Amino acid sequence: MTVRDSAGIRIVETSAPAWSEGDGWQVEAVPELELGGATAPPQEHLAMAGDPRSFPDGRVVVGDRRPPGRVAVFSPQGDLLHEVGRPGEGPGEIVSPGSWLPLGNDTLLVLDLGAGRLSYFGRDGDFLRLTTLDDPATLPGPELLGRIASGELTVRMGRPRVLGPGEITRDEAGFALVDPETGTHRILHEIEGSERASRTVETDGGRFMLIQPRPFGPHFSWAFDGSRFFAGTGVPWEVRVMEAEGGPMDGGGAARPSELWRLLEPLEPLSRTRLQAERDSLEAYEVGEVASFAQSALDILDEFSAPESVPAFSSLHADALGYLWVGEYRVLPEQRFPERYRVFDPEGRFMGEVTLPEPLKISEIGEDYILGSAQDPLDAWVIRRFRLVR
DSSP: EEEEETEEEEEEEEEESSSSSOOOOESSSSEEEEOOOOTOGGOOOOOOOEEEETTTTEEEEEEESSSOOEEEETTTTOOOOEEOOBBBBSTTSOOOOOEEEETTTTEEEEEEETTTEEEOTTTOEEEEEEESSSSSGOSSSEEEEOOOOTSEEEEEEEOOOOTTTEEEEEEEEEEEOOTTTTEEEEEEEEEEEEEEEEEEEETTTTEEEEEOOOTTSSOEEEOOOSSSEEOSSSSSSSSEEEESSSSOOTTTTTBOOOOEEOOOOEEEEEEEHHHHHHHHHHTTSSHHHHHHHHHHHHHHHHHSOOEEEEOOOSEEEOOOSSSEEEOOOOOSSTSSOSSSSEETTTSEEEEEEEEEESEEEEEEESEEEEEEEEEEEOOOOOEEEEEOOO
């Protein structure tokens, strides 16, 4: 590992893993907790499970973003304890749950995208209070990430740029801090996000334009470790590290990266063999939810020229001990999840690789567990927690 300074930015570059053979971490093959799935009891059915999160005492909160929306809390053993809120626009009701965040063991915070507000619920699901977001139009697509020492909430934001038919562009993305009492926010960092392509589609109802992720294009990935944001697009092999508070600022008041972490290896050229393999993989989805996304990806590959290389990664996750997990690139990263991760220590040193027993959309990596979600063969969402042995 080499470390140097460039205009006040700490640049860390590594080319080989620090772990010796046999020294790496292991993930046990059988999950220690499983919720949902096509054969689960009705109370566990999850039409669109997203981002399970853990309370310190082991309880798990799971949200279902499809209307009418649902946020439920389960015991550490997987028993349903209660649901929070109910559909509606009044106090204590939820229009459209977007993300959720346990605040200690006694409070659950739900970001209601449909109502543009933060709703707080107690340990037993009782409604406590709400805060309306100030000027939500300037905080597009917010997602709760965590809370810093000052009490401010950290939020990831992003939205596609408006395109004309046949164009390729990048999303707007970044991070912000939200005052939990007033709902006001300040944008800390803005970055170019995922690459998208626009297509004109004709149906029986007329012509309309679709804006969709471009296969093999840069994909915005992010993580938060309690005090630092991590961001990158996989092109090039670089992760930006930004302080949530007290870091360097530019002249416009936005946060500058305090560090850049780089792995010194070239991007994989997008060969005909790799491209054909991905096409075959996408064509294998004949039915189900993923099949529609797969067909869209195939249509884009047909209508647009392919990039010259494969992005280095398409997901980032910060664990409870400050290590950064960098997931291998997958086409359709929101529907198809990596199994192989490269792990970096809190100083940016490349440690080695960890392989999961199955593809998993990771939501949380604790000291000794990995929590995430996946879809079973019948397209039902399943929440799984695996034991991590360091």
